[in-house]
Amino acid sequence: MNRAEKEAYLREYGQLKAEGEPFFPYSVAKDSIMACIVMATIIGMSIILGAELGPKADPTSTTYVPRPEWYFFFLFELLRVIKPPELVPLATIGVPTICIILLMLLPFYDRGPERHPLKRPIATTAGVLVIFAMGYLTYLGASAGSPNEIDMKAPAALAGPALIEWEKGRSVVGQAGCLACHKIGENGNDGPGPVLTHVASRLPEAAIAQTLRNPTAPMPSFKNLETTQPENFKAMVSFLGQLN
Amino acid sequence: MAKIKPPVPPLPDSLNPSPRRAGTKPPPAGVIAQGQETGISAVNWIDERLQLSGGLRWALFRKIPRHDWTYSLGSSVMFAFLSQAVTGVFLAMAYDPSTTGAYESIRYTTNEAFLGEFLRGMHKWGSTVMVVLVFLHMAQTFFYGAYKYPRELNWVIGVVLLILTMAMSFTGYLLPFDQRSYWATIVGVNINGTGPIVGPYLSDFLRAGPEFGATTLSRFYAIHMLLVPGAIGAMIGAHLWLVTKLGTTSPPWNRPRHRPQGSDIGVASSAPSSNGSSDQ
Ligand code: HEM
Numbered sequence: 001m002n003r004a005e006k007e008a009y010l011r012e013y014g015q016l017k018a019e020g021e022p023f024f025p026y027s028v029a030k031d032s033i034m035a036c037i038v039m040a041t042i043i044g045m046s047i048i049l050g051a052e053l054g055p056k057a058d059p060t061s062t063t064y065v066p067r068p069e070w071y072f073f074f075l076f077e078l079l080r081v082i083k084p085p086e087l088v089p090l091a092t093i094g095v096p097t098i099c100i101i102l103l104m105l106l107p108f109y110d111r112g113p114e115r116h117p118l119k120r121p122i123a124t125t126a127g128v129l130v131i132f133a134m135g136y137l138t139y140l141g142a143s144a145g146s147p148n149e150i151d152m153k154a155p156a157a158l159a160g161p162a163l164i165e166w167e168k169g170r171s172v173v174g175q176a177g178c179l180a181c182h183k184i185g186e187n188g189n190d191g192p193g194p195v196l197t198h199v200a201s202r203l204p205e206a207a208i209a210q211t212l213r214n215p216t217a218p219m220p221s222f223k224n225l226e227t228t229q230p231e232n233f234k235a236m237v238s239f240l241g242q243l244n
Numbered sequence: 245m246a247k248i249k250p251p252v253p254p255l256p257d258s259l260n261p262s263p264r265r266a267g268t269k270p271p272p273a274g275v276i277a278q279g280q281e282t283g284i285s286a287v288n289w290i291d292e293r294l295q296l297s298g299g300l301r302w303a304l305f306r307k308i309p310r311h312d313w314t315y316s317l318g319s320s321v322m323f324a325f326l327s328q329a330v331t332g333v334f335l336a337m338a339y340d341p342s343t344t345g346a347y348e349s350i351r352y353t354t355n356e357a358f359l360g361e362f363l364r365g366m367h368k369w370g371s372t373v374m375v376v377l378v379f380l381h382m383a384q385t386f387f388y389g390a391y392k393y394p395r396e397l398n399w400v401i402g403v404v405l406l407i408l409t410m411a412m413s414f415t416g417y418l419l420p421f422d423q424r425s426y427w428a429t430i431v432g433v434n435i436n437g438t439g440p441i442v443g444p445y446l447s448d449f450l451r452a453g454p455e456f457g458a459t460t461l462s463r464f465y466a467i468h469m470l471l472v473p474g475a476i477g478a479m480i481g482a483h484l485w486l487v488t489k490l491g492t493t494s495p496p497w498n499r500p501r502h503r504p505q506g507s508d509i510g511v512a513s514s515a516p517s518s519n520g521s522s523d524q
């Protein structure tokens with residue numbers, strides 16, 4: 001805005017103000033009603049949704065797949081969308097930092113006199129796009145499902161002890177954190193590891209067990225699991241061995 | 245002693261007592277009148293020293309352009325923040341910021357303390373409500389072009405408030421110290437660590453050392469309940485000061501009904517004007 005535009009704005013604003021209403025009670029009344037709605041919402045959510053407390057923090061268990069508060073999902077999803085490891089710092093810190101700087105400096109590069117959203121097509125379009133991008137990323141994060149469970153039906157042919165073993169393997173794999181890097185059926189993240197829905201058609205059971213003992217980075221080794229809980233390891237391998 | 249009066253803006257007509265009609269009797273000088281008299285002189289005594297009434301009258305009765313309901317989003321954020329502050333104080337009364345005691349103290353609050361789960365629920369869902377409202381408020385000021393001249397600095401302060409609000413939810417998430425909050429925080433701090441230049445220092449600062457240890461939790465607690473809320477309070481003060489000083493914007497599709505007069509420059513003009521005040 002140049003000097004003339006600023007003066008014109010102040011003149012028009014002064015007139016709008018003179019034609020306006022006193023802050024009290026005009027604005028105070030609206031704000032008070034909104035305050036009641038806000039408080040009612042918080043109280044209602046607290047009564048209906050409560051506050052759960054999960055199992056106690058256990059620094060020695062590496063099997064827990066972390067999930068942030070939902071309004072951080074869009075940041076978390078950036079991690080998944082940008083996969084190559086050398087770009088990860090860019091995704092995690094670079095993009096948010098650049099966005100915050102752009103946001104903070106907005107009034108200094110968008111200096112036009114127009115305020116009506118329809119007369120600022122670029123700003124309005126950018127704003128709508130950002131809202132959609134954040135909404136979409138949040139949706140992706142929210143629909144990733146419970147991070148340590150695999151919703152899969154056992155193959156119909158299985159029965160008796162084999163079915164029990166399969167179910168056990170399903171829950172062990174779910175709890176072991178594989179879903180952080182692998183997609184299995186509907187659950188888990190597509191990347192950085194390959195999709196495991198049909199591993200058995202690529203790898204025999206022995207090769208799967210070998211991968212678990214001696215994986216290529218960044219996949220962690222599960223050799224410890226084999227020595228401490230051999231039956232869980234076996235169940236895991238036989239579950240994976242049936243995914244074909 | 246009569247009160248020494250600094251010049252104050254006039255009260256609106258509706259608040260001034262109407263003059264007594266000719267022929268009616270003056271009200272009897274009873275106990276009530278005496279009480280009123282005492283109250284007024286006490287208020288006058290205080291005001292003569294604090295000299296607040298001028299500022300208060302200006303702040304309350306200054307005119308603002310007519311606007312719509314979206315202009316209440318800012319104050320809604322403030323109420324959500326106040327609710328967080330109050331419920332937070334009560335939660336802190338039972339909280340033990342040590343790795344051994346934190347989980348147990350939250351379990352006590354949730355399962356045993358009177359209305360404990362309700363209180364935790366209010367604080368937990370209040371944070372969601374506040375974050376949503378902050379984003380809505382930001383969207384409103386964005387689409388209404390309210391960040392433009394002369395309110396640029398208010399936008400910058402607003403972005404700082406946004407960052408501080410997100411910092412609140414990040415540090416608060418660890419405090420219950422269950423599996424979920426523990427591992428999410430580890431990952432969050434590690435993500436900070438991958439950042440360029442300041443990243444490693446920031447995550448060392450958050451963890452209170454290279455490893456996630458016993459002092460990490462108390463550090464998060466101090467940041468969550470002293471550092472960031474203090475900063476938010478101060479920033480809200482600055483934000484509101486600018487809002488009152490500059491006046492809220494008018495929705496951009498509203499035009500003045502009368503042509504602006506050339507002399508009417510000055511955003512902070514507090515002069516009452518007679519035209520258009522009661523013609524809605
Ligand atoms: C803790 C967070 C915040 C609180 C308590 C708060 C409070 C308020 C209040 C009460 C108003 C005046 C009424 C209104 O227009 O809504 C206001 C105005 C404003 N806020 Fe905020 N705000 C917060 C965060 C933000 C953020 C994140 C931004 C943007 C980045 C922002 C930018 C603005 C602007 C530009 C105005 C002037 C609007 C106008 O004059 O029409 N604020 N704020």
